[in-house]
Amino acid sequence: MTLMAGNILEGTVVNITNFGAFVEVEGKTGLVHISEVADSFVKDIRQHLKEQDKVKVKVISVDDNGKISLSIKQANVQKKSVKPAEIDWSSEKKKASSNSFEDIMSKFLKDSEEKLADVKKHQEFKSKGRKNLG
Incomplete structure (x- = not known):
């Protein structure tokens, strides 16, 4: 699979900084910004990830310079299937x-x-x- 926006791939965390994690995907390294690690607020990224972790990431973008933006939380959102709530309209009436x-x-x-x-x-x-x- 190629590195195209929207693709979900598996990668390996190779480095962690205060602003995000660098993840190697298909031989290239991209950045998962700290805001894209989890659905909740992330103060310390090291509480969520460590180096050599295998993670599923969604490719957000690949710019002309080859800079790759990734998201862990968007990759995980895809798994959840949201079912509409069942409403008994007869009881509402x-x-x-x-x-x-x-x-x-x-x-x-x-x-x-x-x-x-x-x-x-x-x-x-x-x-x-x-x-x-x-």
Whole structure:
């Protein structure tokens, strides 16, 4: 397989720096930037990789000078198959029809009044605190 953008290959970590890891793929060395190592934030790359590790990488780009950009996290994303959630629409319709418009509006009005009362209470508390300071 050739080094073309989008290809997923196996490589060997040959060097680790603070900003990423150099991985040898098909006799050439490319860089996996620290932001492309894992899905989560990576503070210390050495907690995720060590030299001579075998890793799957996705070729992000190969520029005219032969500089190869690689990604470990994008290579691993391909493995996961995302299945859409199953929704039982019949139960959703039952929930919606069980509440009348008037019931929904009265609940909304009650919730709104409670929130407004909390805001007013908070504002009064803040203004009393300022008067005591002055």
